[in-house]
């Protein structure tokens with residue numbers, strides 16, 4: 001028997017296998033991945049937001065939040081591996097926060113939402129689960 005120990009969601013877990021872990025991985029075609037999930041697209045447009053200087057904000061990076069563009073904690077159950085981007089504006093400002101979640105300048109819109117891969121992608125809709 002072999003024991004495989006792995007860290008999953010910040011907890012160490014152990015598996016005891018009856019045959020070598022490599023044979024088990026190959027035979028079952030099981031795989032482990034450290035690649036975080038891709039965000040869903042809650043909006044194909046940015047959100048115009050009045051930010052207050054010195055106030056902490058958490059911008060949703062997973063797209064599952066019902067309080068877009070801000071985090072409501074949905075990533076904990078629907079997008080493990082993603083976490084909100086916390087930021088603190090220095091002064092009051094009106095800004096455009098990304099709604100598609102694919103900006104290269106988070107949390108701000110950089111125009112990526114105009115690209116074809118966003119415009120042709122399905123819009124995420126919330127379920128009650």
Ligand code: FES
Pocket residue numbers: 043044045046047097098099100101102103104108109110111112113114
């Ligand atoms: S809304 Fe995401 S880049 Fe504009």
